[in-house]
Each structure stands twice: as C-alpha cells, then as structure tokens.
Amino acid sequence: MQNWIPVLLCMLLPVSLLLAQETVTGSFEFDGQERDFRLRVPPSSFDGARPLVFNLHGFGSNAFQQEAYAQMNPVADTAGFYVCYPNGISNAWNVGWTFGSTADDVGFISALIDTLAGQYSIDPERIYACGMSNGGFMSYRLACELNDRIAAVASVTGSMVPAYVSECVPGRPVPVLEIHGTEDATVPYEGQPLLAISIEELLAFWNANNSCDGDAAISELPNTNSTDASTVSFIESEGCADRGDVWHYRINGGGHTWPGSPFAIGVTNQDINGSAEIWHFFSRYTVSGLSSSADHPEPVRLALFPNPTRGQAEVILPESGGELMVVNAAGQPVIRQLIEDRHVTLDLSAVPTGVYWVRARQGGAVSIGQLLRQ
Structure with a gap:
C-alpha cells in the first residue's frame, strides 16, 4: 500500500x-x-x-x-x-x-x-x-x-x-x-x-x-x-x-x-x-x-503566483503588517522581510531550485504556503 x-x-x-x-x-x-x-x-x-x-x-x-x-x-x-x-x-x-x-x-x-x-x-x-x-x-x-x-x-x-x-x-x-x-x-x-x-x-x-x-x-x-x-x-x-x-x-x-x-x-x-x-x-x-x-492560530493558505516560479513570485496576504519568511526544506530561513502591504513581491532569483515554505506572521494569525523554485 x-x-x-x-x-x-x-x-x-x-x-x-x-x-x-x-x-x-x-x-x-x-x-x-x-x-x-x-x-x-x-x-x-x-x-x-x-x-x-x-x-x-x-x-x-x-x-x-x-x-x-x-x-x-x-x-x-x-x-x-x-x-x-x-x-x-x-x-x-x-x-x-x-x-x-x-x-x-x-x-x-x-x-x-x-x-x-x-x-x-x-x-x-x-x-x-x-x-x-x-x-x-x-x-x-x-x-x-x-x-x-x-x-x-x-x-x-x-x-x-x-x-x-x-x-x-x-x-x-x-x-x-x-x-x-x-x-x-x-x-x-x-x-x-x-x-x-x-x-x-x-x-x-x-x-x-x-x-x-x-x-x-x-x-x-x-x-x-x-x-x-x-x-x-x-x-x-x-x-x-x-x-x-x-x-x-x-x-x-x-x-x-x-x-x-x-x-x-x-x-x-x-x-x-x-x-x-x-x-x-x-x-x-x-x-x-x-x-x-x-x-x-491555525495556518491559512497563502495565495502565491506564479507557482512554480523561476525567480519572482507575488504573495497576497490577509492584511498588511507583520513578517514574511521563506524557509527551505531543511527548515532554514533563506529570506526574511517586513510586510508593509497586502501584496508582496518575493525575489527568489538568488536561491537554489527546490521546494520552499512561505510563512507570514501577522499579529496572532499565521499564513502558510508552499512554493516551487525552478
């Protein structure tokens, strides 16, 4: 099975x-x-x-x-x-x-x-x-x-x-x-x-x-x-x-x-x-x-596109403010940035290809998504 x-x-x-x-x-x-x-x-x-x-x-x-x-x-x-x-x-x-x-x-x-x-x-x-x-x-x-x-x-x-x-x-x-x-x-x-x-x-x-x-x-x-x-x-x-x-x-x-x-x-x-x-x-x-x-707080899905991406990806968040983190499959942060607006552009052109987790902490709320870097 x-x-x-x-x-x-x-x-x-x-x-x-x-x-x-x-x-x-x-x-x-x-x-x-x-x-x-x-x-x-x-x-x-x-x-x-x-x-x-x-x-x-x-x-x-x-x-x-x-x-x-x-x-x-x-x-x-x-x-x-x-x-x-x-x-x-x-x-x-x-x-x-x-x-x-x-x-x-x-x-x-x-x-x-x-x-x-x-x-x-x-x-x-x-x-x-x-x-x-x-x-x-x-x-x-x-x-x-x-x-x-x-x-x-x-x-x-x-x-x-x-x-x-x-x-x-x-x-x-x-x-x-x-x-x-x-x-x-x-x-x-x-x-x-x-x-x-x-x-x-x-x-x-x-x-x-x-x-x-x-x-x-x-x-x-x-x-x-x-x-x-x-x-x-x-x-x-x-x-x-x-x-x-x-x-x-x-x-x-x-x-x-x-x-x-x-x-x-x-x-x-x-x-x-x-x-x-x-x-x-x-x-x-x-x-x-x-x-x-x-x-x-329960994680909710983040809107990520394009997914897969070859470099940049757009993130749509529930609200503005907080911190955004991109984590690799080993649990190591590769990107951290403050959230100023509900729409955030992530630049992954400098990170290796692979699967990444995108996490947003906004007050007591947690949002999470998975992004494939090609």
Whole structure:
C-alpha cells in the first residue's frame, strides 16, 4: 500500500532533509515488543500545553521516511504542535487485513500518548491522528476505537477495510478529513474487494455516524500549479452534528501521493499542501468541543503566483503588517522581510531550485504556503 516510497526516498532524499532538526527519538516496551517513534518538538517560543499530531506511515514504509515525505514539520514549527511519527511492526499497521501486522496498534497508540504526556507538555484535549495509505486506514481505526483520546482524524490515500466497517461503532461524531486522488492505483477511489471500501462509501459511513444531512457543498480550488496534472475539489458535508464535520479533498487526476510533498512520485498535486490542510482541519476541534484558536492560530493558505516560479513570485496576504519568511526544506530561513502591504513581491532569483515554505506572521494569525523554485 505504499511499498514504492521507501526505495525512492532513499534515492531522492537530499542531505539537508536527512539531517532532521529538533526531532528526538524514543522507544518503550509494549505487549512484549520494543516500539519506537520519532517526535518533532515545537520551538521553545511556544509556552503551555501544546497539541499532538500522530502521522502514521504507509505499508512498507517507516517513521523516518514518513517524516521526510509528508513534510509536516514546517507546519508544526509554525503553529507550535508536536508531531509524532511512530513505527508499525514489520512496517505495517493492523487495520483488519489478512496480511501485514497483527499487533495491538490501538493499544500501542494509547500507551504512546501516556508515554509522551509523561515527558512533554501535551494538551490531552488536542490530540489528533493522520496517516498515509495504511496509516490512513489506521487513523480511521483510531477514530472508531480511541476517539475518547483522539479529537479528529485525517487520511491521505487511505480508506477502511470492508470487513472492519461493521465493527466500527464510534459512539460519538468524529471529525474526519479524507484526501484522495481519483487515479490512485494502490487504494482505488472506487474501492477494492476485501481491501478497501470506495471513497463514496467511506464518506457515506462517516456522514451517517456524524448525523450529516446527506447534502454536500462542492467548490473547485484555484489551479495555482498548472504543471502537476491535477486539480482539487473541496467537498464539505452539510448539517453534521456538532464537532462532526466530514471534509474531503478530491484530487482530480491525483495518484497515490501526499499533496504538497516535494517528492513528486507519480501525480502529486501542488495546489494544496496536505500537511497544512490537515492542521487547518485539526485545529478546529478538541475531544470535548470546538476549539478556540485564541492561543494556537491555525495556518491559512497563502495565495502565491506564479507557482512554480523561476525567480519572482507575488504573495497576497490577509492584511498588511507583520513578517514574511521563506524557509527551505531543511527548515532554514533563506529570506526574511517586513510586510508593509497586502501584496508582496518575493525575489527568489538568488536561491537554489527546490521546494520552499512561505510563512507570514501577522499579529496572532499565521499564513502558510508552499512554493516551487525552478
């Protein structure tokens, strides 16, 4: 379900990405086995208890590769939350398939929450889970069985196992976000017998669980990157119970890939950034109610064009004032400038080609976008 990523990442990873910054590793024994994880710690400028996001790797992959592939760390560094990348047994998560892992991964994630909470200042009301492929399947299992601790979940290219659906009785509305490409050949959008229900069935299940009225608002997002062979439709279910939103980013023409990843393996959409969109969704919720963003501003998308750029790029900001920063894939700032107007011109002609994050801090608000320098 993702077994092509490990080999290609080893071939493509630049040295700057291999040298992860502010990421710690840890392990503990659970159920008679040594379980390990990687943890991205927020900058020290963020005080108080912080949110925690689990980001789960795909089948055949691992925590290190998922950290590099999803590129969630820059979003976490900006918004001030922890990201934990656990390792599954035999590079897999137990989601109900007849193959892969048979480990008690729900119990492991619960124990991992306890372990991290004993060492770091983590807000128990703001713990979330997302994942790629097999990791997305696992996120849904956590929504079914651990939603007393997990506030919301997101899946990228994942689904639910047909035989497991009848076993999922969440007992409450659980906010869910699904990001999926219509041309995904590994976890097909139309589903696959015995392995995955269709995305239409998946959304219908969570609409029913969350008491949505069956209608959906559909909007087409701007095609800001004309070279990625895909577009994005945003589908939001309507009339859902309190705290039970069901969101879907349909990547039209997209493959089995994480939008916004700098590793364009197959059709990878660059109109949105999967990691930023996931946090934008998560930051709305707590286990017991809708979240107040007063002490943890959620990033919103920046308008960047042209994207890709060969030198200059225009940035449209929510307001004037503040600071703009351009950060490379290793988390190192390459441009800093004060914001005097809502329209800013960035000159990237002196920076190397590659993927960059553009962050704007304006008062208590944070805006973020990804820019490709060709």
